[in-house]
Amino acid sequence: MSYDSDNIFAKILRDEIPSIRVYEDDATLVFMDIMPRAPGHVLVIPKTPARNILDASPDQLLAVMGTVQKLSHAVMKAFDAEGVTTQQFNEAAGGQEVFHLHVHVLPRHTEVGLNPPGVMGDMGELQANAAKIRAALD
Ligand code: AMP
Numbered sequence: 537m538s539y540d541s542d543n544i545f546a547k548i549l550r551d552e553i554p555s556i557r558v559y560e561d562d563a564t565l566v567f568m569d570i571m572p573r574a575p576g577h578v579l580v581i582p583k584t585p586a587r588n589i590l591d592a593s594p595d596q597l598l599a600v601m602g603t604v605q606k607l608s609h610a611v612m613k614a615f616d617a618e619g620v621t622t623q624q625f626n627e628a629a630g631g632q633e634v635f636h637l638h639v640h641v642l643p644r645h646t647e648v649g650l651n652p653p654g655v656m657g658d659m660g661e662l663q664a665n666a667a668k669i670r671a672a673l674d
Pocket of ligand 1: 570
């Protein structure tokens with residue numbers, strides 16, 4: 537399987553479609569998941585092409601996981617969470633829907649389940665949650 541540069545996250549990286557960005561460094565970008573499974577659900581992606589964990593370079597994985605750790609602290613602080621769930625899917629059979637490497641980061645609270653999948657978030661709420669995460673990163 538090869539990388540398709542027309543995937544939706546590649547378009548987000550090129551600013552061809554809108555996204556709610558919360559953080560970036562030289563190697564990674566973080567933005568709000570548009571169908572959040574929890575308030576504060578973000579996606580961490582490398583800025584360079586990788587379909588998923590199967591073709592990513594060690595450097596890409598290192599950069600992404602460094603940012604995942606940084607955002608894990610930030611979302612826990614922003615949402616006063618007790619834990620964090622990270623998820624990462626590979627190929628359609630593995631649950632992947634967008635074929636640019638990404639890690640989900642979700643703040644969690646004891647005995648609070650995830651929202652159902654596939655439900656569009658409210659834009660105002662997503663923007664407000666992004667602001668909380670940006671503030672926690674400062
Ligand atoms: P998966 O490949 O299974 O990890 O799922 C892709 C994730 O990307 C889902 O959680 C979607 O809600 C999310 N997603 C899809 N399109 C967008 C978009 N334009 N902006 C932000 N998140 C998106």
